[in-house]
Amino acid sequence: MNFCDVFPRFLQHALIFLAATLVSLGGCSVAYAATITTAHDIPSSLQLSQSVDHAVTFTTPTGVAEGQTIIFTFSSAFGTGAVVENDMDISDDGVDLTTASDCTGSEQVSAVMAADILTMTVCAGDGGSIAAGSIIVVEIGTNATASGTGSNQITNPSTGGTYFLAVSGTFGDRGTILYPISSSTDQVTVSATVSVTGGDGGGGSTPTADTTAPSISSITVSGLTASQATISWTTSEMATSAVDYGTTASFGYTSSSPYTYVTSHSITLTGLSEGQTYYFRVRSSDTYSNQATSSTQTFTTLDTTAPAITMIEVVDITTSSARATWTTNESATSVIEYGTTTSYGSTSSDLSFVTSHSILLTGLTDGTTYHFFVQSSDASGNSTTSSDQTFTTDADDVPANVSSLTVTEEDTQLTLSWINPSDTDLTGIRGLICTDGYPTSPSDTDCTVIFDGLLTSFIATGLMNDTTYYFGVFAYDAALQFASGALASGMPRASEEELPSDEETPDEEDPGDDDIPGDEDVPGDDDTPGDEETPIEEGEEDEGQPPSDTTGETKTCGDGVCAGEETLAICPDDCGEDVPPQEGETIEPSEEGGNMQFLVAEDSLSLFTTDSGVVKILPETLVHLVFESVQPEEGISILITLDDQTYLLTPTVSKEGNVFFEAEILSPLTPGLFPLILTTILQGGTITTQIFTIEIEGYGYAFEIKGEEQVIIGDTVFTLYAEDGTVWDSSPFFQWNPFSSDTSGQYAWYVPNGSYVVRAQHEGYQMAQSAWVTVADHVFAVSIEMSPLVVQPFFEGQTIFSGGASFLSDVVPQIEQTQQAIQDLPGVETAIDISVPVLVINAGAGVLLMGSAFNLLPFLQYLFTSPLLLFWRKKRQKYGVVYHAYRKTPVDLATVRLYRLTGKTTEGTFLGKLVKSCVTNKEGKYAFFAPPGKYYLTISKSGYTFPSNYLVQEKTDGNFLDVYHGEEVEVTSDSALLTPNIPLDPQEVTQAHTPARIILITRLRWIQQIIAPSGVFLSLVILFIEPSWIAGGLFALQAVVYGFSKRLAVSRKPFKWGIVYDKTTGRPLANVVARIFEEKYHRLVETQVTDSKGRYNFLLGPNQYAARFEREGFVPVEVKPIDFTKEKESKDFSTEVSLEPEHLLKDIPSQDH
Template sequence: MGTFWSNIWKSLGVAVIISATVVAFSVRAATLSSGNDYVSTLQAGQAANHQLIFTTPSGISVGETVTITFASSFDTSSITEDDVDVTTSSGLTTAAVCGGGENMSVSIASDVLTLTSCNVAIASAAEVTIDIGTSATTSGTGTNQITNPSGSGTYFVTIAGTFGDSGSIALPIGGDDSVSVTGSFTNTTPGGETDGGGGTDTPDTAAPIISDIVVSEITTTSATISWTTSEAATSNVDYGETSAFELGTESSSSYRTAHSLSLSGLSEATAIYFQIRSSDIEGNEGTSSTQTFTTLDETAPVISNVEVTDVTTTTATITWDTDEPADSLVSYGLTTSYGSTEEDEDLAIEHSVTLTGLTEGTDYHFQVLSADSSSNQSYSDDETFTTESDEPPANVSALAVAEGDTSLSISWINPTDEDFAGVVVLICEGGYPEDESDASCTEVYDGSGTSVEATGLTNDVAYYVGVFAYDEAGQFASGALGTGTPSASGEEPPDTEEGPGEEPTDTGGEITCGDLICDESEDADSCPVDCSVGDTCGDGVCSDTEDIDSCPADCSEGEGEEEPTALGAEVGDLSVDDLSYWVAENTIELTPADTNAVDVLPTRTLRIQFPASELLTNVERVTLELDGDLYLMDLDETLVLYSTDVTTPDSIETYLIAIEVTYDDEATENVSSLLRVIAEGYVYQVIDGEEAIVPNVTVSLLEVVEDEPVVWDGSPYAQFNPTNTTSEGNIAWYVPNGTFMIQAEADGFDRATSSDEEISNNIMSPVIRMVRVEEEEEEPEPVIEPGGPTEVEPEGTEETETGEGAPAASVLSIILDSAAIEAVQEALEFVRGIPGVQEAAEISVPTLAVTAGASVVVLSVAFDFLPFLQYLFTAPILFFWRRKRKGYGVVYNAISKVPVDLAVVRLFRVTEEDEAQGRPGRLVKSRVTDKGGRYFFLVAAGRYRMTITKAGHQFPSEYLDREQVDGSFLDLYHGEAIDVSENDAVITANIPMDPSQAEKYQAPKNVLWRTRLRMIQHSVAILGVIASTVFAVIRPNAFSLGMVGVQVGVYLLARRLARPRKPISWGIVYDQGTGRPLSRVVARVFEPKYNKLLETQLTDSKGRYAFMLGPNQYYATFKKDGFEQQEIQPIDYTSKEEPEDFSQDLELRPEEGVQPPQESSEPNS
C-alpha cells in the first residue's frame, strides 16, 4: 500500500512541474495580435513573393530577434539580405550584419529567416511588415523568390524570436479547393498563474487558445474549417453571408485539440463569414475573430443581346450583356477561323468592343467571349456583319461651258461629300467621254477647284466636256456632261432656220411677248406667258395648283393624258416604273406622290437608278438630264443597275428628269419623270406682326410606335436627331414613312410640341412657331405646322391710346414739355446758328472717318485686331455648340501658365503624301482663343495637325517639348499628327507656347514704344467718341450719326485690344536714398530652370509694376541706370492653383559715385 501511494505522489509531482513550466512559458510569450502572409501565388512548385504583416503586443527592443520559420518543403535557398524589406511606420534599412548604421540585420539558414534589431526599437502594438522576394524594393533590391512546395497541402509559416511573441500562419498550397485565410491570431492569454512551487491548486478560468485556422476543400457549396486549441475543447462554427452569421452554427460536443467541421448548402461564388468558438471542460469559451472565405465560382457568364451597331466602312461596334461581371473579347475575321481579336480586360455586365481597320464592303464573321473573375468563360455562336461600302461622291452640279476664241471656260459646283477630293475634267471630240479614263479625250484639269480655262482649241469645232468628281478613296462619280464650240470674237453666230412665212424673233432689237423668253423689259404683269412666276398652264406639268378644269392641257384624262412615259418602248422595256430614287446615303427609297412626282429636299444628294435588265445588251451610253445639267449613268455590274448621284436643285419647283439610252446602232430609248423640290421647314417667332427666323433651336423628331412617342434614331440614315436649326432656321429630315411628332426647345422660349402627323412622302419638314417665355400672357401656345405655315395671330398685341401704356406716355410728354428741355433746345439752336460751328462740323465729320480708319489700321498692325475679328465671328459658333462639347483645349504660356488670348489655332488635314513631302496639308478650320485661351474643333475621322500663331510667342514649346502633362494641363500638344477614328470627335489638346526671346518683344525701348502707343490709341478713341457725339448734335444727319457708332466701336476695340490689363495689386520700386518711386525701371521675370525670359515691363511714373504668374518657380530682376541691380528669388508659385499677380515692393540702391538721373513726371502707362 505504501508503494502505491508513493507512486501516486511522484506522478502528481511530475504533473505539477510540467504545468509550472507551461504556465511560465505562457506568461513570457504573448500571442501575436494578428498575422497574415500575402503570397503572390499558392500554386505548387511556383516561385512566390511573401508579405508578412503582424502586430506585436510586446514590441521589439534593440538586440532582440524575430525569426520566421518556413516549412521545410519551401525552397528558401536563393534568398539573401537584398531580397528582404522591413517596414514599420517607415522603412527600415537592412544589412547582413549590424555595425554599419543599418536598422536591422538579416540572415537566413535552413528555412529560418532571422531579423535582429541593431539600433531601433519597435513599440508594442506596432504593425510590422516584412516583404520577401522581388517586391523588396525599399532597402533591398529583390531579385529572388521563395519556391512553394511541390505537393498540395497545408504548410505553416511560424513567427517567433527573442522579442517574446509568436504565432503561425497556415498556407494552403496546391489545388483550387483551398485558399489562404485572412485571419488574426487570438490575443487570449492563459489565466491562472502558479508560483512554481506547486503548493496550491488554482481554478481553471482560462479559455482555450484558438490557432492554426485553415479553410480547405472549398467547393461551390461547401467547405471544411479546421483549427487547433491549446486544450481539449468543443467545436463550434457560426457562419453566414454577413457578419451576423445568419446561416447558423455547425457544432461538435467532443473534446479535442484538433478540430474540423464541414459547412454545406452554401451559395456559389459567395463570401462566407464565420467565427470559431471552443469551450473547455470548465466552460471557458474562446472565440476567434471574424474570418472570411469565398466559395468557388464554376458557372460561366451567360451571354445575351449580341448586337452589331455603328457599322461604317472601316469600323463596327459589337455589344452584348452578361449576367455577371466579366471581361470582353471579340474574335473576328473573314472566315470562321477568325484570326484577329479585340479585347477589354475590365469586368462589366454591359460590354462594348469597337473593331477598327476593317475593309469596306466586306463580310466579317465574329464571336464574342466573356470570362468572369474565376476564369469561367462562355462564348457566343458565330455571327456575321458587313461593313458599309464607301460610296463614290455625288456629281458636280451647275456645269456651265462658256465659249471663247479658241477656248472654253468651264465652271461647276463641287459636291458636299465629306471625303470629296477633287475633279477630273476631260474634253473630247466626236462624242461624250465614256468615263474618267477615256483615252480618246484630253485631260485639262485635275484638282479641287471649281473652274478651268481650256485653251488652244480649234474654233467652230464642237467639244464634249465631262467633269468627274472623285473622293479620297479614288472613287469617281458617274460624270456631268456639257458641250461647247469655240469661235472667234468677231464671228457672227449662224442664222437660225426660219419656217415659211415666219418673222424673226429678234428684229432690230424688238422684244416679242409669247416667245417663251422672259427678256429684261418683260415681267409677270406685262407678259405672263413668258415671265409667269407661278405654275404655267401648257408647260406640260400638272402642278398642285392645276387640275383638269383649270388646265386640261396639262391635266387631261383618258387616252390623251400627258404622263411621263417610255418614249422608245419598242427598243427596250424601260418604263417610268423601273426608276427608283434613293436618299439619306441610299438608305431610304422615295415613293412618287399621286401626281407621279417624287418629292425631294433642296441641295441634297439623290441617287437615281434602274435595272440594266430592262435594256438591250448593246448599250453605248445612258444619260440623265436634270435642270439643264446632263449626267452619265454608270453600270454597277455587281448590282446590275444603272445609277447616278446628283445634287437636287435649290429652287422650289417641279423639274423634269429625262433619261436617254443610246445603243451602238444609234437607236435611242427615252423615259422621263418629275422631281418636285419642296421647301425645308423652319422655326420662327412673331415680332410686331412679322415672322422672324429663330436659329439654333434644338429640334427632336419622335416616332410614334404603338401610340407612344420615342426618339427617332437617325444614325442608320446618316442624319442627326436631335439637331439644331441652321442660321436661317431651317430644319428637315428624310424619314421612312410613318407617324411622327416634333419637339422644339430654345433658351428663352417655351417648348413647342406638335401633334402626330402621318408621313407618306418620306420627308419631315415642319414649320415651327416659338413663343418667348415673357410673352406667355399675350401670345398663344407655340404652334408646329408640319405641313406648312398656318397663321396664328397673337392676341392682345394691338396698341391703343388707353390702358397700361397711357400713363407712361403722359409722363414722357410732361418731361419733353418742361422748361429745362426748352432751354437746352434753345441753346442748341443758338450754337447751330454760328457759321463757324457749321463749317467746323462739315470739316470734322470726314476727318473723324479718316481717324477711325487709321485707328483700325493701328489696331490691326499692333494689337491683334484681325485675330479678334475672327474670334467675333467664331465665338457665336462656339456658343451654339456648347451643349455638344465635352470640353475645350487651352493655349497657354508654357512658363507662367497664363492663358494666351487671341491666339490663332489652325487645323490642317494631312495625308501620308503630305507628311512624306513635308507639306502642312489642307487647312480645314481655324479658331481664335478667347481670354481664357480656350478653343476646340469638332471634326470627322481623319489625320490632322495643328499650328498656333500669336505675336510674342513661339510654337511648339521648347520649354515643355518632352512633357505630356503640365500640372493641371493634360495631353500637351507639340505639333505631332492627331489620328481621329470616329466622326464628330472633339480635338481639345492643351497647347503650351513659349514667350518669345526676340529683342523686339523684350527690349526696354520697344516695351516703352508699345506702352506709349497704347496710351495714344486709347486717348484718340475717347476723343473720337466725344467729337463725333458733339458734331452729331450740332449737325444731325445719317452720316454724322453713323460716325458716332463707328467711333464707339473703335473705342470698344481699343479697350479690348490696346488697354493693358489692370492688376489687382501693384508692386512699387523706390529710390532707397530718397524714398521716392522710380519710373522706367526695367523689370524682368525669368524661369530659373532654363533662365527663360518670361516678360519685360517698365515701371510707370508711380514706380508701379505687376506680373501675372501661374503655378511655377520664377525670379525677377530690376535694373535702372545709376542704380544697383536688385534680384528677387525664389518666387515660388508652385502651390498656386490659378495665376495671380506678383507685386512685391523693393528699393534700389544708387551706385556709388554715380548721380542718378532726374525722375520725369511723364507717365508711361
C-alpha cells in the first residue's frame, strides 16, 4: 500500500469527522439571558453613611414563574444586616404581593436578606407568578408598608465611589444599577425611561450580531453649582457617553465622550448660567452602534446671588400711615422692619415674589421720625438687607381760624356769627367771653366758656348795656388742637328813645335873660355857685356814664384819647399813630416790615414784600402767619387785624429755643390794598404796633371779545409751563396743574419765582397761549384772550320729491316704457345670457369665501339648530359663555363639541366619542344636556386658541364662574346641564396689528361695501329687463349671499364713537393708531385706525385696560387705567382724546429770559 492509496482514505476520515462536529454544533442552541429594561432605583439619599430607603423598579421581559427566584446582590460596602422580611415589599404592575420569610404559609413571595443578598422566591401554588413585560417594584426600608411595616433601612457606603446592585435569579433576567455615593448634599436622583434603537438581526440558528441598545438607568445630577453640573448614569453594557442640554426642550448643546466605552458614565457641564433651568437627555451607543436615549430631564443651577435693592422711597406719607417702595433686579419677597429707634420693633411683609415692592405701614404716630430697613429674598433663599433709612410722618395740622367773625349789638345781648374753616377733622368751636380784654388762649381762666360745639353762630344774652365785652372763638380738631383764635368785641346797647322835635317844645319862644321873670332866682353860669355838680365819692362811678380812669377822665372809644385798655386793634380812631400815649402807658412807634413770615401753599412757599413794600396774596386762600418775637417775655400777647377781622397769635417754641407766634387766617375776598396791623401787648402794659400792607391780587381768567366788552369763558383748562418747556410740577406745592376752572373761568397759582407761560383750552375755541411772564412775587395770574373756532356753514338741501299716489301713477307708465325700450336694444339679450352664469359663479364664490373665511358653516349650523332650543326652553336655567379671554366679550359662531371620555393616551390626551355639538350665538351662549358619565369639551373658532394660556390658573374670572380649561367633567345626575364658561385666547399675529395692515383692511372693507351689493343690483336689472323664474331665483340667491355677508363679514356698528382731536385746532384727526391693551400682562387686544372723522370704538368686557393713541408728528397719549371690572356686560370705550403737536413743546424752551 503506497502513500497515495493511504492519504485519500485519511483525508476522507478527517472530512467525515469535521462534518460530524459541525452538525453537532449546529444542532445545539446557545442560551442568552434577557436584560431587564427601564431599571432604576430611587434611593432617599446618595450621601455617605446615610440610612436610606430604596425603590428598585424594572420591567421583566421574561416574567417570573412559581418556584423561581429574583436575587438582588448589593455591593458589600452597603450595610444590609438590619433588614428583615417586614422591611421589604414587592409589587406586580402596582399590585402588592404578600411576603413572608419562607413559603410554608399562603404568602405569595418569600423574602430573605443575607450577606448583602436579597433573595425573593415566588411561592408555588399561591398565585404569585409574574407575567412577562410586568413592572416589578421592590421597596426596602421604611417605605415598605404593604406586608408589614418597615423600620430598618440599608446604610450607604462610608467611602465615596460608584457601587452596584446586580439583579439576577432563576427567572432568567439580568441587570445592574449603579449608585454614585458621595459626601455632597446637592445630588438629585432622576429616573429614566430608556428608548432602544438598533439594527435588524439576521436569521438562522446561530448567534446573530448584537442589535440591542444599552439599557440606561440611574440618571443622577450632582455637583450643582451656579455654573456647572455633573450628569451620571449607568448602562447595561460598555457604551459611549453623551449629554444633550440647553435652556429649552430643543437643547442646542452637546457634551460627549464618543470614543470611551464604559458602563458608569459621568459628564460635567460647565459654563452654565446661574439660577437657570436646563433641559437635558443622555445618550449611549455600544460597540455595534446601537444607541439608547433617555427621556428629557431638567435641573436648575444654583442661584447664589442675592437680589439688588434699589430706589427705596417712602411715599403717601400721612399723619398715621406711609408706603415704602423699592425695586429688585429679580423676583423676591418684601419685608420691612421699622420703629422710632434703630432697634425697630415692628415688621410688615409680603412673601409674594415681585420686582416692584410696596408695603403700607399703618398705625403710625403723627409728626414722628421712624427708622426702617427693607429686606428681599429670592426663591433660592438669597437675601439682601438695606441700610437704615428714615422718614417722618406728617404733623397733624392745627385747624385754621374761623373767618368773617362779626358781632351784632342788641339790647342786653350780642349775636356772634362766623364761617368755619374747611379742615376735614374739624371737631368743634369753643367760644370765650371776657370783660377786661381779649382772651389769651382757649383756656384763659379770666374768661368764661359760653359755647363749645360745631356751631356757626351764638347769641350771648343777659349782658349789661353800655359795657364792652371781648370774645375769642377757637376752632379745634379731634386731637384737641386749637386754632390761634379769632377775636371780636361788642357793647350791648338799649334802643334809642325818640327825642321831641322843636315844634313839640313847651316854650313857644326863647326869651332873653333880661326878659325872664325871676331871673335873679335862677342859678347863673360858670361863675354862679349854684352851677356846681354834686361831687362823686372816690371809688364810685356815675351810673350810666362811661367808665373813667384814675384821674377821673372818661374812657370812651372815639374821644380822641387812647387810654386804659384801648389799643390800636380795639380802637384805631383813638390809638392811631398820631395819638399821644396817656400817662403811665407807652406806645412804641410803628415799623414797616419786621420778622413776619407769610406762608402759603401748605407752607411750601414764603411770601415777602415787593420793592413797593407790599405782600401779594391771592383772594380767599389760607395764609400761615409766623411772627418771631425779638424780645420774648412771659405774658406777651400778639394780635393781628386784617379787613376788620382780629386774630390772636399762638406762641410756640422751636427746638433752638426761639419763640414764634402763629395764626392761620383766610385772606380777604376783594382785590385791593389792606393794612395788616400787628399789635404786641407786653405784660407791663407797653403796646407796640407794626403795619404791613397786603395786596390781594385778582385771579386770572380766559375771555373773548364780543363787541366792545370782555366775556369770561368758564370751564376752561389752564396748563402752566416752566421755562424749560415742561409742564410745571405743582404737586410739591399742593396745587393742580393743569387746572380746570369752574363757570367763573378764574385760576391762579402760587409758584416759585421764575418765568412761565400758560395755555388755555376750551371746546369750541382755539388754544390760547400767554406771553412769557417773569414772576417775582410768587403769584401767577394773567388773563388770556381766546378766539372761537371757525365753523363752515351748513346749508340744507331742498326737498326733491313730493306728492303721493299721483306721483306713482305718473311714474309707473314711464317705467314700463323704459323697460320695453331697454329690451328692444340690440345686444341686451346676449348680455343677459352672459351675465346669468357669471352671477351664479359670483354667488358660489361668495359662499365658498364665507365658508372658508367667515364661519359660514358654523353660522348655518346655528341657524338650523337654534330653533330646536325652543323645545327645552322651560327646562333651561342658564347658559355657558364662550368669551374672549382678554376683553371678556362673547365669541360669536364658535363650535363647541361634547365628547364622552373613553380613555387617555400615555401622554394624557383624552380619547372620546362625539356626543353633541353646537354653535354659539352673538352672546357667545351655548348649553348641553348630558346623562351621567365622564365628558370633555373642545372648542374651535378661527383666529382663537383653546385652552386659554392667559387664564390657565383661574377658576373664576370676574363675572365668569366655572372657567373651563379642557379638564374632565363628570356628570352624576340625570339630564345635567353642562354650562362651563370657556375663555379663548386670540392668536398672536403681530402683523395683523400693524397700522399699515389695519389701514389696508379698512380700505378693502370700504371697497367691499361698495362692490358687495353689485351682484344684487345686477340680478335685479336682469329681472327687470327679462322677468323669469331663473332671473327671480338668481336675484333671491344674490340677496341671500349678500345677507349672509352682512351677518358674517360686516363689523358691528358702535353705539357711541370716540373721537381724537388736534389739541391746537380742535379738529378731528384721521389715521391715528389706537391700541387697547389688557392691564395685567400688557397684551395687545385690538388695534384700530381712526377714520376721516377721527372716530374709533372698542367693545370691552369686565377687565382692566390701557389705551394708547399715536400719530406721526404728535405727542402720544396713554389713557389708563380703564377699569371695566365692575361692568356686568360688554361696554363701549369711546372717550375723547386730544393729541398735541410735537413742535409746540419744542418751541417753548427756545424763549430767552
